[in-house]
Amino acid sequence: MDLTLEPRVVKGFRFAGVAAGLRKEPERKDLGIIVAERPVAAAGVFTTNRVKAAPVIVSQEHIRRGRLQAVAANSGSANCFTGRAGVKLARDSCATLAERIGCPVGLVAPCSTGVIGHLYDFERYRAGIRDAVAALSPEGLEDFARAIMTTDTRPKIASACISLGGAEVTIAGCAKGAGMIEPKMATMLAFVVTDAAVGAPEIRRVLTRALPQSFNAITVDGDMSTNDTLLLLASGAAGPRSLKPRELAAFAEAVTAVAGALARELVRDGEGATKLVTIEVRGARKAAEAERIAREIANSPLVKTAFFGCDPNFGRIVMAAGKAGVALDLERLEVRMAGIPIASHGALHTEALADAAARMKDREFALTIDLKLGTARASVVTCDFSYDYVKINAEYTT
C-alpha cells in the first residue's frame, strides 16, 4: 500500500472549493462540493451527540439507501440549533446543487461546520454552488479540503493506492477539525472517496471496521461535535467488477490506513497542540478496559498540560488511569514515557525522569502503560493542552 498525505485523482469524482461569503472573512474558501459522474455506493457515520445539526439529520435520511451522487459542505455556520428553518435550509442547499448537476435531491448529502445557532445566507450559498460547479475538477480535492477548514491551520488530506484483482484502485480523503473533538462515532467532517467497485453493504462494513482504529481513537479536548460526519463514497470506476474476500480485506485495510492518517492529522493540528502523543494501554483483561484507561489519560487536563510542559508526571498518569474504574495492580504496572521506563514493580524510577523529560521535547511520542493483567490492548491518539488552546477558545467568539 502506498499511503501519502498528498491528494490523488480518484476516477469518477470531481471536487471544488470556493469562497461564497458565508464566513466573516469573505476571501476564505467556505463552500466545497464533491460530485460523482453517476450515483455511487455510499456509507456514513454521524455524531452520537443527542444534539444533532440539521445537515446531519438530512444526510442520515439521504444516505439511508446507500447511494449518493454529491456532497455539499460549508464552513462558517454549523446550521445547528436552528430548528425547522435549519432543516429547510439544509434541504434547499441539497436542491440547489442537485438541480445544477441534474440528480435527485435525495442523492446529495449536506454537511456544515462553524458557529452554532445561526443560519447561513442562502442566496450566497446558491451563488457559491454555481461557482463551485463551474470549478469542478478531478484535481480539486485540496480546494475542497480548504473550504471546510475552521480553526484548522492547514487542510488534512490522505490517499492510498492498492492493486485489487489487477486494477489500480485509489482511496483519497480529507477531514477538518481542530477542537470539539472526541468523536464517538465519527469526527467533525471527513470524506473518503474511492474508485474501487464496492457495494453499499460492503463499504458500510469497511467503514464500521475502520472507525475504532481511526476517528474513534483520537481526542483533542473530549468534546463531541454536534456535526460529526464521515462519508465514504465508491465510484467503481477503477474496477474490478467484484472483489474476493481477500481483496475486500486489503481494501478495508487501505481505507483504515487513509482514515487513520486523516485522524492523526486532526490531532496533529489540534487547537494549540504542540505534540502528538499516542497513549498505548497493554496487558489489560479486556480491550474495553484498556480503552477506558487510555481515554481517561488522553483527556485529563492535568496529563495534557504536563505533556505541554515536557513533564513526565507519573502521578497524574496513575491518577487518570485510576479514574477509569478498572482494577489495577500497582505492583505490576509498567509505564514508559517516550520509550523511557519511568515506573515498574510499584516504584517510580526517579533517576530516569530527566531522560524522559528530554525525550518529551519531540513533537511525537508514545506513553505506554502495561497493566500486566492480560493480553488486551487499546490506543488513543491525543495532543497536549497549551496556552494557545485557551487563547483560541477564549477568543473565538459567537
Added chain:
Amino acid sequence: MDLTLEPRVVKGFRFAGVAAGLRKEPERKDLGIIVAERPVAAAGVFTTNRVKAAPVIVSQEHIRRGRLQAVAANSGSANCFTGRAGVKLARDSCATLAERIGCPVGLVAPCSTGVIGHLYDFERYRAGIRDAVAALSPEGLEDFARAIMTTDTRPKIASACISLGGAEVTIAGCAKGAGMIEPKMATMLAFVVTDAAVGAPEIRRVLTRALPQSFNAITVDGDMSTNDTLLLLASGAAGPRSLKPRELAAFAEAVTAVAGALARELVRDGEGATKLVTIEVRGARKAAEAERIAREIANSPLVKTAFFGCDPNFGRIVMAAGKAGVALDLERLEVRMAGIPIASHGALHTEALADAAARMKDREFALTIDLKLGTARASVVTCDFSYDYVKINAEYTT
C-alpha cells in the same frame, strides 16, 4: 444559622500547623494535626479512584469503628504509589502522634497531599509532630488549614453556629485543593469538626447527605485525586445529650452549609480560576439526568475557556449538554447566562448576547438550563479555564 468563612473555636478540639521541612520550601507550613480531648465520633468519605494513596487505605481502616481522637495531615507528598513502604510510613506516622498524645494508634487518621510517587522524610515528620503537639491550640484551625495547602493560594475555612436543644453548637471545617478536583466521593482533603453530641451512625448519615450538595457538586478540571478524604468529627462537648429528629435535621443542614461553603471555596481558588460559575439544570425528567448534563457542561474545556473569555457561547453549551446522552427537546430548552435569557423556543437571542457577555465579567454568576421536560434539577459549581491553569500545570513539576 450563622455561617461565616472565619475560623471558630469548637469545644473539645485543638489544632496546630507547623513547618516540618517536608516541602521544597522549608519555611512553609506542611504538617497539621487535629487532636480531640478524648475519642470522638467520626465519619469519613474517601476517593473512589481505583488508585488509593497509602494514607487513604490506613484512614479507612482506622475509621471503621466510627471513633477517632486525632488527625495528622501533611502536604509535600501524597504518599501514593509508594507500595508497602508507603503504608508502613502512614502507620508509623499515626504511631508517632498517638504516642505523643497517649492514645491507641488506631484512633489517628493519616492524610497526605502533594507529589505522587515519593515517600516523605520520617525523621522530619516525627520532629514536626513533636512541634505540632507543643503548638496545639483551640485557635489553631487556620494554622492547620495553611499546613495542608499545595497549589491553593489561600486557606479555606468555614464555620457555623446553631442552637440545638438549648445548647450552642459550633461546626467548623477547612479544606484544601485547587486542581485534580472532581470528587466522586469527597474532595482532596477536608475536615469538619463539631462539638455537637452526635453518635457515629448519625454523623455518617449526616455526611452522606451533605455530600451531593457540597463536595460532590463541584469540579475544577474533572480529574479525581487519589487522596480525596473528608472527615467529620464530633466531640459532644457542647451537648445536648441527645438530639430530637428535628434537631438532627438542623444539625445536618448546618454541616451541609459548612461543607458547601468549603466546596465553593475550593472552586473559587481553583487553579488559574478567575470566575465561579454555578451550572443549574432544571426541568429534567430525573435528577441523575440533570446532574449528567450539568457535569458535562461544567467539565467541557470549550465551555470553560468561553467563561474565561466572557463569551456567552451557546453552541458549546448545547454541544456539552448533548454529550450527556439525555434526550433533549431543542424547541423547549431555555438558557440563561448570568441572568440573561440567551435561547428559548429553538432560537438563539442574538440581540441579548452583548448583555450576557457584559454580565459574564462578574466573578460569580450562574448558567441556567431549563429542559422543560420535568421537575428534577441539579447543580454543579465550576470555574473557568484560563492561561494560568495551563501555566500552573505545565510548570508544577514531578
